[in-house]
Amino acid sequence: MESLEAAMFSKHDPAVVPVLKKARVGIAGAGGLGSNAAVFLARAGVGTLVLADYDVVEPSNLNRQHFFVDQIGMPKVEALRDNLLRINPYSSYEIHHLKLHKENIPAIYENVEMLVEAFDTVEMKLLLIETWVRRFPEKPLIVGSGIAGYGGNNDCRTERIFGRVYVCGDNTSDAVIIPPIAPKVALVAALQANQALELLLEKK
Amino acid sequence: MRRKRGEAWYAKKGGHMSILVFNNEEVCEAGDVTIHQLLISRGLNPSAVMIRVDGRIIDRDSYATFVIPAGAKVKAYPFVGGG
Numbered sequence: 001m002e003s004l005e006a007a008m009f010s011k012h013d014p015a016v017v018p019v020l021k022k023a024r025v026g027i028a029g030a031g032g033l034g035s036n037a038a039v040f041l042a043r044a045g046v047g048t049l050v051l052a053d054y055d056v057v058e059p060s061n062l063n064r065q066h067f068f069v070d071q072i073g074m075p076k077v078e079a080l081r082d083n084l085l086r087i088n089p090y091s092s093y094e095i096h097h098l099k100l101h102k103e104n105i106p107a108i109y110e111n112v113e114m115l116v117e118a119f120d121t122v123e124m125k126l127l128l129i130e131t132w133v134r135r136f137p138e139k140p141l142i143v144g145s146g147i148a149g150y151g152g153n154n155d156c157r158t159e160r161i162f163g164r165v166y167v168c169g170d171n172t173s174d175a176v177i178i179p180p181i182a183p184k185v186a187l188v189a190a191l192q193a194n195q196a197l198e199l200l201l202e203k204k
Numbered sequence: 205m206r207r208k209r210g211e212a213w214y215a216k217k218g219g220h221m222s223i224l225v226f227n228n229e230e231v232c233e234a235g236d237v238t239i240h241q242l243l244i245s246r247g248l249n250p251s252a253v254m255i256r257v258d259g260r261i262i263d264r265d266s267y268a269t270f271v272i273p274a275g276a277k278v279k280a281y282p283f284v285g286g287g
Contacts, residue, residue: 033287120287122252129254130261147286161281162256175286185286 005090009045015204021047021091023200026112028100028128029053030076032180033144034118035066035083036189037196041116042084042091044197049084050112052096053077064182102127106135114140114199116192120175129165137163140199146170147188148178156187158195168192239267242278254281 002010009017023046027034030053038049053076057067061076071079077095084093096108100119105128109115115132119125125143132141146156146169155170168191173184239262243250255262256279262270272278 029287031287118287120285122283122285125283125285125287126252126254126264130263133261143283144287145283148284162259162279167281167283169284171282171284173286174284176284180286 008088008090012045016201017045019201019204020045020197024048024050024112025196025200026050026109026115027052027118028105028109028115029118029120029124030080031055031061031118031120032064032185033147033189033192034116035076035080036064036186037116037118037193038080038084039066039087040190040193041196042088042093044193045088046091046196046200048092048094048112050094050096050109051077051080052098052100052108053080054097054099064180064185100124100128102131105131109136112139114142114196116196117141117143118189118192133163133165140164140166140196142166142168142192142195142199144169144188144192146173147185148173148175148180150181150184152184153187156184156191158191166195168195237272239270239272239278242272243267243280246280248280248282252283252285254283255279256281 025041025046027038027049030051034053038051041049055076057071057074057076057079059072061067062069066083067079075097077097081093081095117125117128119128125145129141129143141164143165145167152170155172158166158168160166169188239255240250243253250267251264257272257276
């Protein structure tokens with residue numbers, strides 16, 4: 001009898017399944033971009049996700065982040081791991097409940113093939129890019145910038161800005177000024193996850 | 205200030221100006237300015253922009269003291285918050 005795991009990915013190109021299964025992708029931040037990107041990548045069958053975030057689930061997160069009412073108060077990485085295990089129990093989810101900074105980023109993400117940047121503040125985005133490009137210039141970094149508000153579907157795009165750094169989003173709507181809402185946040189998270197798949201599968 | 209293309213070409217050939225690339229448009233700037241001064245003069249917020257000078261990422265802590273060398277190619281990458 002076919003296993004549940006095989007059945008779950010029976011619609012995929014058979015050549016894709018093992019490549020994704022052995023892939024290791026890091027996600028820095030487990031808020032709007034991070035939780036949604038993680039769901040997409042787990043659903044696609046990426047075998048290992050390394051997740052880090054210091055925050056806990058709050059009621060105001062639920063308008064855009066992939067958490068549930070009964071998870072309010074839980075560390076986001078723990079709630080996210082629980083949700084990912086319900087979606088795809090055949091992947092591994094390595095979680096770190098801590099604040100990422102210049103010193104711990106290289107050690108936590110040393111064994112991933114690429115990193116999805118999902119931080120809230122510009123300051124942290126820039127810090128991550130600087131740290132990543134210096135330490136892992138050969139590994140892709142997929143940054144989110146411009147996720148706020150609603151509408152503007154066709155302003156959202158992916159651009160390789162230099163080396164292996166990609167930026168997804170409209171790069172204009174600032175969440176400090178415009179409140180972020182579920183569809184556009186998930187749209188940009190999907191661009192990041194889809195870019196990750198493209199890079200993972202380009203040498204298939 | 206946006207200059208004529210001829211001057212951009214001159215700067216690329218090693219003239220005494222640097223080139224700022226922002227949104228894929230090239231803009232010549234007089235030399236002897238810091239990154240901070242250059243960004244302010246272009247109406248950009250230094251704390252939300254990554255800068256590469258001749259391909260090297262510059263630490264944000266040094267924007268106020270980093271004087272752009274003559275003929276350098278400066279690329280500015282503005283980001284917005286939200287994640």
